[in-house]
Amino acid sequence: MKQQTFIGLGSNLGDSQQILSDAVHKLATLGEVRVSKLYHSAPMGPQDQPHYHNAVAELYTELEPLQLLDQLQAFEQQSGRVRLRHWGERTLDLDLLLYADQEIEHERLVVPHVGLMLRDFVLMPLLDLAPKMVLNGQLLATLPVVKASELEVLADQSWVQEPTV
Numbered sequence: 001m002k003q004q005t006f007i008g009l010g011s012n013l014g015d016s017q018q019i020l021s022d023a024v025h026k027l028a029t030l031g032e033v034r035v036s037k038l039y040h041s042a043p044m045g046p047q048d049q050p051h052y053h054n055a056v057a058e059l060y061t062e063l064e065p066l067q068l069l070d071q072l073q074a075f076e077q078q079s080g081r082v083r084l085r086h087w088g089e090r091t092l093d094l095d096l097l098l099y100a101d102q103e104i105e106h107e108r109l110v111v112p113h114v115g116l117m118l119r120d121f122v123l124m125p126l127l128d129l130a131p132k133m134v135l136n137g138q139l140l141a142t143l144p145v146v147k148a149s150e151l152e153v154l155a156d157q158s159w160v161q162e163p164t165v
Contacts, residue, residue, distance in 0.1 A: 002031060002060040005068065006129070008095040008113065008122050009055045012043065016053035017154070019079055019092050021161040024057055026075045030068070031061035036125030038159040040152040044119070045087020053154065056097065056125035065099045069109050072096060097122060098135075112136075120149035128157070 007027065011019045017038065027033050036056045043049050061068060072094040079092040097113045104111040112135060116122055123146050126133065133140045140146065 002062055003100040005059045006098040006126060007057045007059055008097050010052050010093040011091060012050040012052040013089050013091045018161055020053055020055055022163050023075055023092055024160045025163045027057050027059050031059050034058045035157055035160055036128035037153050038155040039125055040154050041121040049089040054121040058129045065104055069096055118145060120145050120151055124149055124151050
């Protein structure tokens with residue numbers, strides 16, 4: 001049975017928009033995909049790195065959570081993932097934010113994603129796809145971090161480009 005999942009996408013090295021577009025095409029091999037707007041955000045960690053491109057993809061998939069995590073990590077590696085330091089720059093970051101209505105506590109995976117409710121660069125694109133989403137009894141659109149967000153929208157949902165060869 002297909003499960004509704006939400007995947008956070010981020011990049012701040014290389015041609016970030018193309019890298020994220022390619023990642024969306026890879027996600028589409030796993031099931032039906034919709035994407036949020038594309039955002040530009042300041043880095044969460046060290047500030048001596050480029051700003052990020054961020055989006056969220058809604059994916060309907062038959063993969064179990066750990067199988068999906070394995071696929072996301074494989075896509076990161078295929079994209080030449082570079083991760084130089086904790087919360088540092090990276091070519092591609094794919095985070096499993098939500099998997100159906102499951103709460104998962106596993107040594108490799110925590111869902112809902114840790115920090116999801118504190119990060120505007122995740123919440124704003126998530127709300128593009130699910131504007132009335134409630135998590136832990138909280139309407140996400142009413143969270144202070146959402147109301148105070150100053151994220152820059154780079155493109156509407158048509159930002160996904162043709163895959164590179």
